[in-house]
Amino acid sequence: MEAAKLLPDLEKEDLRILMAIEIGMKRSEYVKINNIKFYSRYKMEETLFRLNKIHKLDLIIRDSSKNEIGYTLNSIAYDLLALHTLVEKNIVSQLGPLIGKGKESDVYSCMDDNENIYALKIYRMGRTSFKSIKRSRDLTGERSHLSWLYINRLAAKKEFEVLKRIYKLNLNTPKPIGYNRHIVVMSYLRGKELVYYKSIKNPDKIFNRIIKQMEIIYQKANIIHGDLGEFNIVLDEKGNILIIDWLQWIPSDHPNATSILERDIRNVCNYFQKKYKVESDTNKIIASFYKK
Ligand SMILES: Nc1ncnc2c1ncn2[C@@H]1O[C@H](COP(=O)(O)OP(=O)(O)OP(=O)(O)O)[C@@H](O)[C@H]1O
Ligand SMILES: [Mg+2]
Structure with a gap:
């Protein structure tokens, strides 16, 4: 990854300038040099020297179309800031x-x-x-x-x-x-998504485990995955699973909760039915979710 390669080349002053631009970006996409200087609390000379260096490293984008020059972070710079903090x-x-x-x-x-x-x-x-x-x-x-x-x-x-x-x-x-x-x-679970397996051992067991877990999560935490399917379940060689990708979760009192929950369940039931002939009664499963 680009940012990880660049991280060792950066000095703390460079990072501070990147952070100053980041702060300025809360107010506008491009941050004027004066503001970068202000947020970094460096002298103008240091600010310009660092801006020049990180611009050459391709971490910031310059806008010189206005009467004052502005800079914005690119995604590599943002990766760098986050990685740096995680390392710290x-x-x-x-x-x-x-x-x-x-x-x-x-x-x-x-x-x-x-x-x-x-x-x-x-x-x-x-x-x-x-x-x-x-x-x-x-x-x-x-x-x-x-x-x-x-x-x-x-x-x-x-x-x-x-x-x-x-x-x-x-x-x-x-x-x-x-x-x-x-x-x-x-x-991390070292494996691959369900969808990439040609065959698996004990599909019944894996199917039941997925459904059971979604039920517990629904009943105990009031959470619905929202994008459940063979792409978001990782399986390893030993039959361990990991249900990933929770960004689009919704709470059980969401206006579309019923239809999204049912779509999640149907996705799993249909996939196991088509690929592994695991028979299930989708309506019965759905009904059991609503029973507390
Ligand atoms: N905790 C994890 N353990 C193992 N592999 C993972 C893990 N998290 C993500 N992955 C791998 O990275 C891939 C992408 O991750 P994830 O599904 O969370 O995001 P996404 O695919 O960008 O979201 P979307 O499915 O909407 O495109 C997964 O399909 C899986 O191969
Ligand atoms: Mg995904």
Whole structure:
């Protein structure tokens, strides 16, 4: 990853300038040099020297179309700030290879000082797909001027917080380890998504486990996954599962809760029925969710 490669080249003064731009970006996309100087509390000479350096490293974008020059962070700079903080907090010490690429995120493996391996999910919403634009509206409401930086930060916070709530139930959901800005670190299951298996052992058992867990999460935490299916369930060789990708969760008192819950359940039932001939009575399962 680009940011991880650059991190060792940066001095703390460079990072402070990046953070000053980040603060300024709460008010406007491009931040004027005077404001960068103000937020960093450096002298003008130091500010200009650092801006020049990080601009050459391709971490900031310059806008010279107005009468005052402004700078904005690019996504590599934002990755850098988040990674730097995660390292400072001793949550992460090394980044591993890319393990998954979603429509709105890149997921890497990473390691802490004790050689525990985690999944590190970096949100990348807000520029491409229709779905991500829709999702970002769900997050920011009508405040549509808000930047990609803010949207992705909100997404990470939202996923981290829901992971904390469901992790208490002791089921097969990722353990939240930490988050910063647009990055969430969580426990990692070395496997692949259900959809990529040609066949699995004990499909009945796995099906039942998934349904049972969704039921507990619904009944005890009032949480509905919202995007459940063969793409968001990781399975390993030993038959362990991990139900991932909780960003689009909704509470059980959401106006569309019934239809979204039923869609989640149907997705799982249909997939196991078609691929593994696991017979189930979808209506009966749905009914059992509503019985407390
Ligand atoms: N905790 C984890 N353990 C193992 N693999 C993971 C974990 N989290 C994510 N992955 C891998 O990364 C991929 C993408 O992660 P995730 O599904 O959370 O986000 P997303 O795919 O960007 O969202 P969307 O499905 O809406 O595109 C997963 O399909 C999976 O391969
Ligand atoms: Mg996914």
